[in-house]
Amino acid sequence: MAYVSVPKDLTKVKNKVAFNLTKRQIICLGIAAVIGLPFYFLTRGVIGNSNAATGMVLLMLPAFLFAMYEKDGMPLEKVLMNIIAVRFLKPDIRRYETENIYEMKIVSKKIINKKKNPQAAVKKGGQKRVRK
Structure with a gap:
């Protein structure tokens, strides 16, 4: 009986x-053939x-590279777009x-205290206490 190996990841099968x-x-x-062959026949003389x-x-x-090159399951144009994005666009x-x-809450409390009691806010922030 013939056995055929089946890959585990079927997304890579083309x-x-x-x-x-x-x-x-x-x-x-x-x-590639449409571009290359006429060039050869017209210029060889x-x-x-x-x-x-x-x-x-x-x-x-x-055209041959776009047909055959593949890295990590991505064709050449996707690889090139990733390189351009990383190097130049981002x-x-x-x-x-x-x-x-928490810092926003502290700042907002100070603003609220200044609005409610502007003189108390000046007294608190005026001079530093020195411990003896």
């Missing part, structure tokens, strides 16, 4: 469409065969600030 490639990979490789092939590879490389130092509700 549907293969043709040639053991996903739909995303086929689309990206198709875009002008700049030479090897230079045209090098240019074709350089033009096709971004601040480097994020401060942790809280409001001290």
Whole structure:
């Protein structure tokens, strides 16, 4: 009897469409071919065969990376957006600030005392007592 291993996390399993490639990979490789092949055939007579092939590879490389690169289950565009957000859009130092509700109560009591009895507030805050 044949046994097939089933992965524990089924979210990582991707549907293969043709040639053991996903739909995303086929689309990206198709875009790379549409960009690279005409460049090669139109420029190989002008700049030479090897230079045209090098240019074709350089033009096709971004689409190939978008098709094949994946890190932590995220495709290249999500990885790039995370890098841009962390480096440029969000601040480097994020401060942790809280409001001290007890300090707010003390301040509000002082304000209330000053409003009720302004002379008493002056007497209390006037001079410091020195212990002997």
